[in-house]
Amino acid sequence: MESSGRSFILKGHICYTPEIGRLVIRENAFVVCEDGVCRGVFEEIPERYAGLKIIDCTDRLILPGMVDLHIHAPQYPFSGTGMDFGLLEWLDKITFPEEIRYANAEYATKAYRIFAQALKRGATTRAVIFGTIHTDSTLILEELMEKSGLVTYVGKVGMDRDVPPGLLEKSADFSAEETRRFIEETAKRGYRRTKPIITPRFIPCCSENMMRLLGQIRKEYDLPVQSHLSESPEEVELVREIAPEAAFYGDGYDRFGLFGRDSHTVMAHCVWSTPEEVKRIKENGVWIAHCPASNINLASGIAPIRRYIEKKMRVGLGTDVAGGHSDSMFRAVTDAIQVSKLYWRHVDQEAKALTFPESLYLATKGGGEFFGKVGSFEDGFEFDALVLDDSGIPCARELSVQDRLERAFYLGMDRMGIMMKFADGEQII
Ligand code: GUN
Ligand code: FE
Numbered sequence: 001m002e003s004s005g006r007s008f009i010l011k012g013h014i015c016y017t018p019e020i021g022r023l024v025i026r027e028n029a030f031v032v033c034e035d036g037v038c039r040g041v042f043e044e045i046p047e048r049y050a051g052l053k054i055i056d057c058t059d060r061l062i063l064p065g066m067v068d069l070h071i072h073a074p075q076y077p078f079s080g081t082g083m084d085f086g087l088l089e090w091l092d093k094i095t096f097p098e099e100i101r102y103a104n105a106e107y108a109t110k111a112y113r114i115f116a117q118a119l120k121r122g123a124t125t126r127a128v129i130f131g132t133i134h135t136d137s138t139l140i141l142e143e144l145m146e147k148s149g150l151v152t153y154v155g156k157v158g159m160d161r162d163v164p165p166g167l168l169e170k171s172a173d174f175s176a177e178e179t180r181r182f183i184e185e186t187a188k189r190g191y192r193r194t195k196p197i198i199t200p201r202f203i204p205c206c207s208e209n210m211m212r213l214l215g216q217i218r219k220e221y222d223l224p225v226q227s228h229l230s231e232s233p234e235e236v237e238l239v240r241e242i243a244p245e246a247a248f249y250g251d252g253y254d255r256f257g258l259f260g261r262d263s264h265t266v267m268a269h270c271v272w273s274t275p276e277e278v279k280r281i282k283e284n285g286v287w288i289a290h291c292p293a294s295n296i297n298l299a300s301g302i303a304p305i306r307r308y309i310e311k312k313m314r315v316g317l318g319t320d321v322a323g324g325h326s327d328s329m330f331r332a333v334t335d336a337i338q339v340s341k342l343y344w345r346h347v348d349q350e351a352k353a354l355t356f357p358e359s360l361y362l363a364t365k366g367g368g369e370f371f372g373k374v375g376s377f378e379d380g381f382e383f384d385a386l387v388l389d390d391s392g393i394p395c396a397r398e399l400s401v402q403d404r405l406e407r408a409f410y411l412g413m414d415r416m417g418i419m420m421k422f423a424d425g426e427q428i429i
Contacts, residue, residue, distance in 0.1 A: 006425035061388040080325040265287065
């Protein structure tokens with residue numbers, strides 16, 4: 001076996017979660033990447049891989065890359081600001097005024113460069129991203145994401161009702177035409193890592209006509225879907241008023257073929273989903289992007305993630321920048337654990353808090369399944385990995401590898417400790 005760019009072996013403490021709650025740690029072992037595909041973890045290098053380059057990271061922590069299932073690129077400039085509002089007010093006062101700026105390609109280029117650079121430097125290797133309604137700016141975002149080395153889905157957002165003039169698409173037909181243009185232009189560019197995703201923002205700003213057209217486009221191009229669902233009580237109430245024909249919020253997407261069934265669909269939040277809605281999410285195989293920081297900041301509530309896990313539903317984690325103030329998926333992992341403790345204490349004493357191995361699973365293999373075989377070091381998985389150097393925060397005594405890993409997340413070592421990062425077998429740090 002010859003070495004090539006996407007074929008190599010990493011040596012170090014290999015940590016991954018093949019199942020929810022089961023953290024496997026193999027100390028100073030070897031993980032093999034062959035043509036971008038993981039071939040498993042070994043104590044000794046198998047003969048057939050003897051010719052591959054070995055990258056020696058002895059005593060470093062090696063883990064799968066993080067999958068951010070829900071993030072808004074245009075909101076990155078206001079991360080950590082405007083946090084004193086609930087969802088609907090925050091959209092009107094903070095979010096929409098910022099997103100209007102992306103009509104200007106120059107501003108979009110400047111802002112999206114900063115965003116792409118931040119994601120490249122952090123722990124995220126895959127992301128499902130919202131742009132804005134502006135097709136050309138969202139194409140710029142795609143180009144920058146492709147260059148970053150991350151593997152992403154990027155959506156041109158559809159909004160054709162009840163939003164400020166600068167963010168209102170003039171008709172459902174116009175929104176659909178622009179969505180088509182976005183998809184066709186993306187195809188022409190022949191990206192390897194960047195794909196389009198159908199993105200109706202949420203039911204309050206999408207007309208039925210637009211949803212119907214987006215459903216048709218989705219089917220025609222066989223694309224995945226992303227949106228928001230049952231995030232805050234006020235939003236759920238609003239949807240009940242404006243979409244009375246939907247049996248429940250999620251049904252408002254399902255009626256138009258935008259809710260799983262025969263497409264990969266990810267819905268952010270699902271904090272207030274009714275039993276009927278939960279049943280449909282599960283039946284349709286919809287992914288839930290749990291965004292704990294956003295749920296706290298916008299005081300939306302706490303999603304009952306333990307319940308979803310018990311029902312064997314598909315769950316991953318999202319940062320939801322900038323409802324979530326940080327693009328750090330390490331934070332998302334620890335926030336998910338922390339909010340689950342409050343949920344147990346304050347809401348439902350039968351819903352056990354998440355453990356670190358469970359939350360790590362959600363951030364890797366849980367969300368990774370949206371992309372295919374992603375988020376683990378099992379044989380056949382696309383190779384996404386982080387190598388962490390945790391020596392920057394010394395400790396007076398020797399910690400176990402599991403403690404070191406947990407500490408790396410809680411102490412935010414994705415800010416300074418990423419030594420190397422690989423996405424789909426390519427080294428990007
Ligand atoms: N619902 C509709 N749009 C948004 C958004 O931009 N962020 C969040 N958190 N929820 C939304
Ligand atoms: Fe969001």
